[in-house]
Amino acid sequence: MQFSYKVLVLDDDKLVTSSLKSLLMLEGFTDVAYFNNAFDALEYLKENSRDVIISDFMMPEMNGLEFLSSAKKLYPNASMILLTGYADKENAIKAINEVGLYKYIEKPWDNDELIINIKNAYERSHLVESLEKTNAQLQEYSQHLEELVKEKTADIIEMNERLSAVINNCADGIILIDNLGNIIDINPACETLFGLSEEILHTKNIVDLFDTKDINWKEVLLDQNEALLRNIEILNVVNGNKVPVEISSAFIPKKNDNDLDKHVFVIRNVHFQKEMDRLREDFIATLTHDLRTPSLAAIQTLEYFLNGKLGVLNEKQTLLLQTMKKSNEDMLGLVNTLLEVYKYESGRLKLVKTPFKFDVLIDECIEQVQPIASSKNQKIEKLYDSIANIDVLADRNEIRRVIVNLLGNAIKYTQNDGLIEVRAEITDKDLHFAIKDNGEGIYKKDIPKLFKRFSQGTQEKRSISTGLGLYLSKQIIDAHGGKIWLESDKGKGSEFFFLLLDAVMTEKKDEIWTV
Secondary structure, three states: OOEEEEEEEEOOOHHHHHHHHHHHHHOOEEEEEEEOOHHHHHHHHOOOOOOEEEEEOOOOOOOHHHHHHHHHHHOOOOEEEEEEOHHHHHHHHHHHHHOOOOEEEEOOOOHHHHHHHHHHHHHHHHHHHHHHHHHHHHHHOHHHHHHHHHHHHHHHHHHHHHHHHHHHOOOOEEEEEEOOOEEEEEOHHHHHHHOOOHHHHOOOEHHHHEOOOOOOHHHHHHOOOOEEEEEEEEEOOOOOOEEEEEEEEEEEOOOOOOOOOEEEEEEEEOHHHHHHHHHHHHHHHHHHHHHHHHHHHHHHHHHHHHOOOOOOOOHHHHHHHHHHHHHHHHHHHHHHHHHHHHHHHHOOOOOEEEEEEHHHHHHHHHHHHHHHHHHOOOEEEEEOHHHOOOEEEEOHHHHHHHHHHHHHHHHHOOOOOOEEEEEEEEEOOEEEEEEEEOOOOOOHHHHHHOOOOOOOOOOOOOOOOOOOHHHHHHHHHHHOOOEEEEEEOOOOOEEEEEEEOOOEOOOOOOOOEEO
């Protein structure tokens, strides 16, 4: 069966668009445009209408929310679907109101569910279009009000029936409750989730259906804002299994004084997503761990050659082997960074806090990067005499990683003969640290992107680095309960700061603190 739906698919990963193209062709979709660049897609939309527009969230030139906002201006009635990772779903839920998303779908998606959502999105687009035409016709034919009311009432009933069909066939559970938690209405998916019939569910209070003690249901039911509740479990009374779910809550104000405020809860089974996240994390951990051994072996072998233990090397041989060694060291650094990021994201890394001299640590970090700075004739100015012999309680190795990374960035983005300032000071028991360079700087609008994973945060390509260094640095400082940020402007250099709260020790402690 073939469908004449007009669909546009945007994803910067060609493998994803190729996979979607194969899937949609097999399902009978004949009018689909595929793009890997957001600007190309917008140019296409200026000349070609679409019923359904599907976009990835994380893209280098502009993110999916920005693209869908621009597309919405061109085709307000088109249904927008956002493909997003598990970690970005809060932004996706927020964008449902701000951008007018029809749906967000988490990666990796279920093919059957994706096809159903595309078909429902198409139906929704044409329902909205039909509703607008209906309103126009009501005004045009107001003189024939009685006849039109009958006709349009039938249309509305039909649309409500179709909308009800969408809700009733939705895979997510949908519950309408009052502000006391009493259940007013449910869809069939709720019966499957809870293992209870509609009749029994109508006798329950929402508080009785979830296995959690961490949620203040009174606050939830009084909250008039949208909310996302995580780490909740449902006990299915049929099979006895606990099902992990997430709840999206939306407030519906009462219509009159005799009515009650209401909430709509959309309940999503996230068992599959959590299992996929666990498998992904285990895969990354295993892969990065296993890659370290051959990388170390290659570096040690090349070092053996460079030391001249197998004979004297000529200049070209030495240069080639040094290049090979540097490439392997870079790869090992990336593998180690990926492994550290995984540990922080999975909560498997525990900080080991010990007291140490902070000025000594800074000196060691500067000494480590000094050869690179010297090769560019850069001066590193030390401005932290006031913290001499001050003990700080933190994870020394992790804070060292942050300082070396910030120094490395300052050296990389500062021109030859530049100046880099390293400052540290104490306010009460809080430690303030800063590194300032006189490099090119970045645009202020790009600063919020800088600490995101795999992002260099700028609209201009500055280097071929992975974009993980600052992301990992933020994870480390956050784990210490501190804060890291940047002040910069294009052409005026950059200054990175981090703050460790209550880290300065007033008395010596010999024990190791683990948090």
